[in-house]
Amino acid sequence: MLEELLEDLNPSQREAVSAPIGPVLVLAGAGSGKTRVLTRRVAWLLAAGERPSSILAITFTNKAAGEMAERVRSLVGPNADGLWVSTFHAACARMLRLHPELGGLRSGWSIYDQDDARRLLERTIRRLDLDTKRFPPRAIAQQVSLAKARLVDPERFTDEAEGLYERQVAMVYRSYQAALAEANAADFDDLIGLVVEGLATRPELAEHWRRRFRHVLIDEYQDANPAQHAFVAELVGRSGSVFAVGDVDQSIYAFRGADPSGVLTFEERFDGAKVVTLEQNYRSTNAILGLANAVIAKNRRRYAKHLFSELGEGTPARRYQATDERDEARWVAATVREFLQRGGVDPSEIAVIFRTNAQSRPLEEAFSEAGIPFRVVGGVRFYERREVRDLLAYLRVLANPDDDVALARILNVPRRGIGRGTEEALQAAAALRGRSMLSLLRAEGVEVLGLTSRQERALRGFVELIDRLGALASLHRPSELIDAVVAETSYLEHLNEEDPITLEGRLENIAELRASAAEADDLESFLERAALVSAVDEVMGASGVTLLTAHAAKGLEFDVVVVVGLEEGVFPHVRAIVDAEAVEEERRLFYVAMTRARTTLVLTSARRRASWGEPLYNPPSRFLDELPADLVATTAAPVAVGTACAESIQRASAVVEARAARSEWVVGDRVFHARYGEGTIRRVVPRGVDDELVIAFHGAGERRFFASMVKLRRA
Numbered sequence: 001m002l003e004e005l006l007e008d009l010n011p012s013q014r015e016a017v018s019a020p021i022g023p024v025l026v027l028a029g030a031g032s033g034k035t036r037v038l039t040r041r042v043a044w045l046l047a048a049g050e051r052p053s054s055i056l057a058i059t060f061t062n063k064a065a066g067e068m069a070e071r072v073r074s075l076v077g078p079n080a081d082g083l084w085v086s087t088f089h090a091a092c093a094r095m096l097r098l099h100p101e102l103g104g105l106r107s108g109w110s111i112y113d114q115d116d117a118r119r120l121l122e123r124t125i126r127r128l129d130l131d132t133k134r135f136p137p138r139a140i141a142q143q144v145s146l147a148k149a150r151l152v153d154p155e156r157f158t159d160e161a162e163g164l165y166e167r168q169v170a171m172v173y174r175s176y177q178a179a180l181a182e183a184n185a186a187d188f189d190d191l192i193g194l195v196v197e198g199l200a201t202r203p204e205l206a207e208h209w210r211r212r213f214r215h216v217l218i219d220e221y222q223d224a225n226p227a228q229h230a231f232v233a234e235l236v237g238r239s240g241s242v243f244a245v246g247d248v249d250q251s252i253y254a255f256r257g258a259d260p261s262g263v264l265t266f267e268e269r270f271d272g273a274k275v276v277t278l279e280q281n282y283r284s285t286n287a288i289l290g291l292a293n294a295v296i297a298k299n300r301r302r303y304a305k306h307l308f309s310e311l312g313e314g315t316p317a318r319r320y321q322a323t324d325e326r327d328e329a330r331w332v333a334a335t336v337r338e339f340l341q342r343g344g345v346d347p348s349e350i351a352v353i354f355r356t357n358a359q360s361r362p363l364e365e366a367f368s369e370a371g372i373p374f375r376v377v378g379g380v381r382f383y384e385r386r387e388v389r390d391l392l393a394y395l396r397v398l399a400n401p402d403d404d405v406a407l408a409r410i411l412n413v414p415r416r417g418i419g420r421g422t423e424e425a426l427q428a429a430a431a432l433r434g435r436s437m438l439s440l441l442r443a444e445g446v447e448v449l450g451l452t453s454r455q456e457r458a459l460r461g462f463v464e465l466i467d468r469l470g471a472l473a474s475l476h477r478p479s480e481l482i483d484a485v486v487a488e489t490s491y492l493e494h495l496n497e498e499d500p501i502t503l504e505g506r507l508e509n510i511a512e513l514r515a516s517a518a519e520a521d522d523l524e525s526f527l528e529r530a531a532l533v534s535a536v537d538e539v540m541g542a543s544g545v546t547l548l549t550a551h552a553a554k555g556l557e558f559d560v561v562v563v564v565g566l567e568e569g570v571f572p573h574v575r576a577i578v579d580a581e582a583v584e585e586e587r588r589l590f591y592v593a594m595t596r597a598r599t600t601l602v603l604t605s606a607r608r609r610a611s612w613g614e615p616l617y618n619p620p621s622r623f624l625d626e627l628p629a630d631l632v633a634t635t636a637a638p639v640a641v642g643t644a645c646a647e648s649i650q651r652a653s654a655v656v657e658a659r660a661a662r663s664e665w666v667v668g669d670r671v672f673h674a675r676y677g678e679g680t681i682r683r684v685v686p687r688g689v690d691d692e693l694v695i696a697f698h699g700a701g702e703r704r705f706f707a708s709m710v711k712l713r714r715a
């Protein structure tokens with residue numbers, strides 16, 4: 001069994017996987033099998049007789065966690081139950097869920113995501129009579145978050161504050177923490193910070209968790225921040241079983257407080273650490289590696305390493321210089337179309353990577369025009385849609401009556417005559433008495449607010465509504481609770497009144513929320529999952545070309561990668577170009593983007609780019625100059641390519657139309673999909689020249705595909 005787990009690994013990978021229990025660091029470049037080695041180590045520990053429940057494996061996204069858990073299960077079978085594979089945040093949230101007192105919380109506590117946190121900060125700033133123009137909530141949120149990443153609490157922040165402005169920020173930070181505590185809530189950064197503090201100050205609980213997690217494994221270690229390092233240290237101590245894998249060249253979160261030096265100081269942090277390096281890349285061709293290595297070599301702050309690949313020389317990167325961002329997007333769409341049609345590449349094997357989210361819009365338009373299925377990662381995310389947030393806010397109040405941010409959101413949604421004046425009176429009275437809004441109303445009645453009788457009636461009606469729903473909360477499953485909220489509040493009528501045109505889409509979202517709630521055992525675990533899903537988690541699953549930022553692309557791999565917008569001021573980002581260190585982080589980001597590609601790399605830029613005011617004429621990115629000329633093939637003049645593209649788009653559309661016209665599938669057909677297995681066609685929705693198929697798979701739930709792109713058999 002143990003031997004089997006080492007079979008398809010190279011000698012260095014084996015050495016890492018089978019290292020004696022104790023601190024191990026695997027330092028290696030992109031695509032060298034770090035994630036694979038980490039997964040294998042988990043399986044190896046299990047095969048060596050360690051209990052699954054003694055293992056905590058940390059991944060960068062919830063999605064990666066799910067995949068890793070699945071891979072471990074396929075390696076060792078069902079005895080992986082009890083194993084925790086999750087992000088730092090999700091692991092800490094779960095610990096706090098089991099032991100709220102570890103973080104000074106009460107049971108039923110809420111997680112505040114970035115949007116909630118910003119709202120609460122805004123309220124705090126106003127309450128302190130500060131100007132939200134001088135103290136923009138978004139910027140203050142960033143500062144508070146950076147402080148928490150370094151475990152700097154309000155006291156230390158105050159001590160370190162210089163000048164009036166910083167002292168005022170410190171004051172905001174302090175009141176914000178107080179407001180969080182009052183609401184029995186923790187923001188994202190607190191999840192880590194509270195656990196670290198708890199482990200350091202509550203010996204009995206610390207003892208429990210140290211005994212529980214004998215082995216901690218961490219992927220993407222270079223992007224852990226000091227709070228996360230402290231968390232690991234609290235759990236495993238100086239000589240415990242910690243297995244970290246990382247690549248300093250892929251450190252891209254310094255701007256959020258990540259501390260890549262943690263990788264370099266691993267040997268100081270842990271006694272008797274074993275360090276393994278990997279040199280063979282199993283992902284990319286030598287052409288792609290040559291390009292990536294040449295670029296990253298320009299960074300001064302790094303440890304040089306060699307990467308080689310046995311996947312052949314490969315083809316040079318294709319390079320295209322567009323006239324503007326529309327031309328760029330169209331050329332990319334046409335090129336992608338060619339890969340799909342002639343190259344036979346699966347759409348899910350193609351990624352278009354950009355520096356900032358806003359760059360996706362012209363690409364989305366061009367892809368739609370060309371009839372290419374695509375998905376955008378990190379657009380308006382599911383859990384950020386209004387109707388989804390509204391319903392979640394109801395559930396949150398039911399789980400945690402002190403959750404004031406959620407309460408404020410639904411106080412007058414749907415409209416029930418509770419105006420701004422009432423809300424402000426309620427907030428002020430609650431703040432004055434140091435309790436949450438709902439608990440104040442329940443304890444002292446609506447009369448304490450000195451409102452008109454009409455306002456009182458509206459507010460009383462609201463409390464009764466929450467009490468009615470609250471009575472159901474303990475008896476019903478989360479999905480049924482959603483139904484009850486929708487029914488009791490006449491929420492659908494409210495949506496219809498607001499905007500009948502978007503109603504259908506919103507209903508679909510509610511149905512999706514309901515479906516995802518149906519998978520959860522209880523309200524709290526459902527709310528926890530909803531709060532922790534990140535943009536990156538929405539990467540995989542559906543078919544279609546993936547459009548995503550370089551940050552979101554970390555850890556993933558695709559056959560074809562197109563990196564767009566390679567211009568000074570775009571990539572590297574305009575905020576970075578004046579600062580040598582920031583440029584190095586941008587270069588690492590470009591390195592991450594390029595090394596996602598297995599066989600084909602395409603690099604584009606635009607001469608002119610629309611912006612808020614005047615169009616920008618940015619010179620090509622300095623990174624392009626750093627590429628070895630023999631590994632780049634500049635494509636023909638735009639005009640010629642343009643014509644070729646137009647033809648190929650026409651050809652492609654004809655194919656799509658022909659296929660759609662056949663309308664092969666009808667609702668109720670039973671089908672077989674290579675990846676998801678057997679399923680039934682639930683809906684066929686016309687989308688332009690193509691049909692969208694909604695298929696319910698027995699094993700994999702509901703998935704959507706474009707009829708012309710998905711390969712199905714009749715089952």
Ligand SMILES: Nc1ncnc2c1ncn2[C@@H]1O[C@H](COP(=O)(O)OP(=O)(O)OP(=O)(O)O)[C@@H](O)[C@H]1O
Pocket residue numbers: 008009010013028029030031032033034035036037247250281282283554555556557595
């Ligand atoms: N010994 C091996 N034999 C065959 N394939 C391998 C081997 N090691 C790794 N691979 C494959 O190489 C690819 C890259 O591996 P993996 O994703 O683990 O690399 P990584 O170092 O984590 O990359 P990144 O730095 O981008 O996160 C994967 O498809 C993996 O399955």
Ligand SMILES: [Mg+2]
Pocket residue numbers: 034035036219555
């Ligand atoms: Mg990896």
